Amino acid sequence: MIGLGARTLFSKEVRRFLRVPGQTLLSPVVTTTLYFVVFGYSLGGQLREVDGISYARFIVPGLVTLGVISNAFLNTASSLFVMKLQGTIVDLLVSPLAYGEILAGFIGAAVVRALMIGAIMWAVAGLFAGFDLAHPLFAAVMLLLVAVAFSALGFMIAVWASSFEQVNFLPTFIITPLTFLGGVFYSAHSLPAALRSLTLVNPIFYLVDGVRHGLLAVSDAPPGVGLALALALCLASVGGAYAMLRSGYKLRG
Amino acid sequence: MVPEPVVTVHALRKRFGAFEALRGIDLDIARGEIFALLGPNGAGKTTLISIVAGLLRASAGEVRVLGRDVVSDYRLTRRAIGLVPQEINFDPFFTVEESLRIQAGYFGVRLREERLVEILTALDLAGKRKANTRSLSGGMKRRLLIGKALVHEPSVLFLDEPTAGVDVELRQALWSYVRLLRERGTTIVLTTHYLEEAEELADRVGVIDRGRLLVVDRKEELLRRHGGKTLRATLAHPMATVPRELSLLGARLEDGGKVVALDAGPGGSFGPALAAFAQAGVAVQDVETTRMRLEDIFVQLLRGGRDGRGEAAARREDH
Numbered sequence: 093m094i095g096l097g098a099r100t101l102f103s104k105e106v107r108r109f110l111r112v113p114g115q116t117l118l119s120p121v122v123t124t125t126l127y128f129v130v131f132g133y134s135l136g137g138q139l140r141e142v143d144g145i146s147y148a149r150f151i152v153p154g155l156v157t158l159g160v161i162s163n164a165f166l167n168t169a170s171s172l173f174v175m176k177l178q179g180t181i182v183d184l185l186v187s188p189l190a191y192g193e194i195l196a197g198f199i200g201a202a203v204v205r206a207l208m209i210g211a212i213m214w215a216v217a218g219l220f221a222g223f224d225l226a227h228p229l230f231a232a233v234m235l236l237l238v239a240v241a242f243s244a245l246g247f248m249i250a251v252w253a254s255s256f257e258q259v260n261f262l263p264t265f266i267i268t269p270l271t272f273l274g275g276v277f278y279s280a281h282s283l284p285a286a287l288r289s290l291t292l293v294n295p296i297f298y299l300v301d302g303v304r305h306g307l308l309a310v311s312d313a314p315p316g317v318g319l320a321l322a323l324a325l326c327l328a329s330v331g332g333a334y335a336m337l338r339s340g341y342k343l344r345g
Numbered sequence: 346m347v348p349e350p351v352v353t354v355h356a357l358r359k360r361f362g363a364f365e366a367l368r369g370i371d372l373d374i375a376r377g378e379i380f381a382l383l384g385p386n387g388a389g390k391t392t393l394i395s396i397v398a399g400l401l402r403a404s405a406g407e408v409r410v411l412g413r414d415v416v417s418d419y420r421l422t423r424r425a426i427g428l429v430p431q432e433i434n435f436d437p438f439f440t441v442e443e444s445l446r447i448q449a450g451y452f453g454v455r456l457r458e459e460r461l462v463e464i465l466t467a468l469d470l471a472g473k474r475k476a477n478t479r480s481l482s483g484g485m486k487r488r489l490l491i492g493k494a495l496v497h498e499p500s501v502l503f504l505d506e507p508t509a510g511v512d513v514e515l516r517q518a519l520w521s522y523v524r525l526l527r528e529r530g531t532t533i534v535l536t537t538h539y540l541e542e543a544e545e546l547a548d549r550v551g552v553i554d555r556g557r558l559l560v561v562d563r564k565e566e567l568l569r570r571h572g573g574k575t576l577r578a579t580l581a582h583p584m585a586t587v588p589r590e591l592s593l594l595g596a597r598l599e600d601g602g603k604v605v606a607l608d609a610g611p612g613g614s615f616g617p618a619l620a621a622f623a624q625a626g627v628a629v630q631d632v633e634t635t636r637m638r639l640e641d642i643f644v645q646l647l648r649g650g651r652d653g654r655g656e657a658a659a660r661r662e663d664h
Contacts, residue, residue, distance in 0.1 A: 096453045104447050179430070179433075179434030183447075187451035187452055344401055
């Protein structure tokens with residue numbers, strides 16, 4: 093049973109992002125919708141096909157994954173880092189909340205935000221390209237694992253960071269490039285051998301590929317690979333965040 | 346030995362890199378007392394209470410609250426502690442009421458309406474219940490911090506510089522509230538720069554400097570042991586030199602020869618001085634005696650501590 097402390101933190105974090113919906117919900121939806129309209133639709137996307145499906149439909153899973161990844165990461169990273177800056181982290185550190193409860197509260201809220209964004213984006217894209225949901229359970233589990241993994245990663249970065257620049261480093265210079273180069277806009281089959289090899293060592297490629305299997309029933313790699321990788325990332329980042337919290341690193345001097 | 350310690354600190358050390366902020370602190374805080382921890386900036390006051398409250402981890406030593414270790418039994422000890430931090434913090438996403446309810450929730454407590462109203466009224470925040478914390482004045486934000494520290498009804502309340510930057514009126518109101526809390530059984534530990542605050546509120550005082558406790562004693566005892574006094578006699582007729590009978594007692598002239606001043610050490614008396622005035626035939630118009638205040642004793646202890654005498658005092662008086 094989840095204690096009142098963890099539920100309070102979870103509810104507080106959810107209310108926090110719901111109070112600035114323009115920034116936390118609308119903005120990513122607008123941005124990703126623009127990607128969809130420009131890449132998938134306007135630039136002749138509806139005329140092309142990838143793996144036998146229209147290009148507009150092909151890019152939906154990647155854009156949904158991109159939205160889930162970045163919002164899961166940003167929710168924990170920005171919330172925890174701002175708490176550190178404002179000093180309200182003290183409220184949590186003096187409380188009897190267990191490490192697992194603190195993590196559950198932060199990650200739970202970030203997952204809610206990320207999945208809300210993912211669902212809204214899927215619905216918006218559906219208006220343009222049609223509503224694809226080939227394997228709903230598989231897609232839901234994939235996106236849930238991805239959200240948990242990246243929210244825990246955001247937690248770790250916020251604990252470690254001493255400036256907003258450091259908080260933004262990972263999403264700007266690593267996550268976003270890896271996501272864009274991870275098969276959001278193309279199939280690995282269509283790439284020259286050298287680029288294909290690079291794509292195949294990008295972990296985010298397998299996450300996007302797994303979600304694509306869940307939504308469209310097409311994938312470059314066996315879907316189990318994406319699922320296993322998402323689970324492994326999830327365990328590693330949650331384990332890392334827990335270990336950081338337990339050690340008191342940068343939080344308890 | 347202090348009866349029924351609520352907080353026990355033993356051989357506590359804290360190191361930040363090469364800097365040793367606490368260098369072997371031993372201290373007991375008794376149930377129901379108001380304990381003032383005094384020291385200059387960087388003395389280790391905040392570090393000490395932060396370790397007890399769980400904000401920092403000790404490098405060595407042991408801290409127990411209600412007999413439980415603050416690291417291995419942190420869930421129990423933190424429920425017993427309320428901390429009002431030195432730095433004002435507030436979450437601009439929430440109202441005063443929401444902030445209090447959230448803090449109570451972290452402690453596993455559902456804040457009852459009566460308790461909420463009681464806290465808001467006591468801290469003069471009832472009119473701001475639905476106000477966003479961002480809109481509060483500095484004094485209100487500080488009072489909200491006190492409210493947040495009280496929502497779970499802690500046994501021990503730590504106030505780290507509670508009245509820093511607070512106006513006189515509010516300071517008096519906060520002092521009254523601290524006394525009320527103590528009457529209800531809450532143990533209070535406060536750190537302060539205002540010696541007046543410690544003199545006004547504290548039952549016992551600890552003086553800390555450079556990570557060491559120089560003295561821990563009851564306030565009255567500290568004043569009795571260390572607090573000398575000064576007698577100032579205003580003369581009917583100004584004098585150019587101090588008569589021999591009085592100069593033997595260390596008297597000096599002040600205010601252009603209109604006043605004769607004499608000091609007496611801790612426990613000393615002015616009986617011989619009054620006799621000397623009569624013996625010398627000096628006509629005295631008025632007499633005033635002043636006691637050393639805690640502030641003077643504090644400065645004296647710090648000086649002693651820095652030239653080595655403080656450690657002797659600590660050995661003699663520490664509990």
